[in-house]
Amino acid sequence: MTTDNATAVPAVSARDTPPATSLALDHLSWSVGGAVIVDDITMHVTEGEFVALIGPNGAGKTSLFNLVSGLTRPTAGTVTLSGVDITRHAPHKRARLGMGRTFQTSSVFADLTVGANVGLAVQARTGESRRFWKRAGADGGPETAAALELVRLSHRADAMAGDLSHGDKRKLELALLLARRPRLILLDEPMAGVGAGEIGELTTVIRDVHREQGCTVLMVEHHMEVLLDMADRLAVMHHGALLAFTDPDSAMADPAVQAAYLGDGA
Numbered sequence: 001m002t003t004d005n006a007t008a009v010p011a012v013s014a015r016d017t018p019p020a021t022s023l024a025l026d027h028l029s030w031s032v033g034g035a036v037i038v039d040d041i042t043m044h045v046t047e048g049e050f051v052a053l054i055g056p057n058g059a060g061k062t063s064l065f066n067l068v069s070g071l072t073r074p075t076a077g078t079v080t081l082s083g084v085d086i087t088r089h090a091p092h093k094r095a096r097l098g099m100g101r102t103f104q105t106s107s108v109f110a111d112l113t114v115g116a117n118v119g120l121a122v123q124a125r126t127g128e129s130r131r132f133w134k135r136a137g138a139d140g141g142p143e144t145a146a147a148l149e150l151v152r153l154s155h156r157a158d159a160m161a162g163d164l165s166h167g168d169k170r171k172l173e174l175a176l177l178l179a180r181r182p183r184l185i186l187l188d189e190p191m192a193g194v195g196a197g198e199i200g201e202l203t204t205v206i207r208d209v210h211r212e213q214g215c216t217v218l219m220v221e222h223h224m225e226v227l228l229d230m231a232d233r234l235a236v237m238h239h240g241a242l243l244a245f246t247d248p249d250s251a252m253a254d255p256a257v258q259a260a261y262l263g264d265g266a
């Protein structure tokens with residue numbers, strides 16, 4: 001959608017995006033050197049659902065994320081995205097099918113402005129020519145503005161990305177994801193390194209992104225207070241296996257979860 005009035009366009013509104021994707025993991029396993037890191041996980045995430053993946057340190061959460069996003073190949077099992085078997089797809093091919101991922105480490109261009117970072121991501125998706133880029137302006141145009149507004153960073157559009165606080169960097173990473181219009185978002189510890197004072201707003205932003213976009217979210221996070229309030233279901237991993245996959249109250253009341261997860265003091 002294009003217009004001359006940048007601020008009036010909800011360029012990433014739920015209305016003009018396709019339905020959220022669904023993710024099915026079936027008997028997914030990954031072993032390295034004889035050690036089973038991900039152990040026969042079957043988990044079906046429905047369209048538009050918000051699932052939090054939790055578990056003690058070393059439970060296998062990042063390894064599972066790597067299997068879902070295609071950074072590693074499973075030893076056994078399948079990954080299905082909206083009914084398409086993507087088990088053998090490379091990460092870029094999964095991205096083209098609507099999968100977006102953030103990492104524990106920041107991936108923004110520190111020497112570019114916030115607006116330019118998002119503008120480049122928009123440009124990368126649309127494949128617009130340099131001519132369009134000039135016409136759209138250094139900030140990338142209305143879609144950039146809409147993404148920055150959604151993550152509450154409009155007021156920092158002209159700041160250098162490297163000067164942002166940890167919390168604002170995480171918001172920028174979300175805006176970069178939005179620019180690619182993903183239907184499934186994988187968030188790997190978005191609160192990592194974020195100060196206590198910024199966690200509340202970042203939580204609100206993630207919730208807004210999920211609601212506004214109607215996308216499916218799978219998030220690894222250690223801050224339980226954030227997750228219990230946000231997630232439709234908790235997927236609890238321990239020693240590579242899935243201990244529970246249910247609503248937050250039921251998961252936290254599960255004795256096996258309490259023994260394995262809380263017992264490890266995570």
Ligand SMILES: Nc1ncnc2c1ncn2[C@@H]1O[C@H](COP(=O)(O)OP(=O)(O)OP(=O)(O)O)[C@@H](O)[C@H]1O
Nearest residue numbers: 032033035037055056057058059060061062063064
């Ligand atoms: N490439 C690898 N080779 C060998 N072992 C690995 C490899 N990647 C992960 N592991 C091991 O697999 C286990 C699970 O690691 P993983 O990082 O997936 O856990 P996690 O739940 O994400 O932990 P954390 O909460 O600390 O990030 C750990 O014991 C780790 O040492």
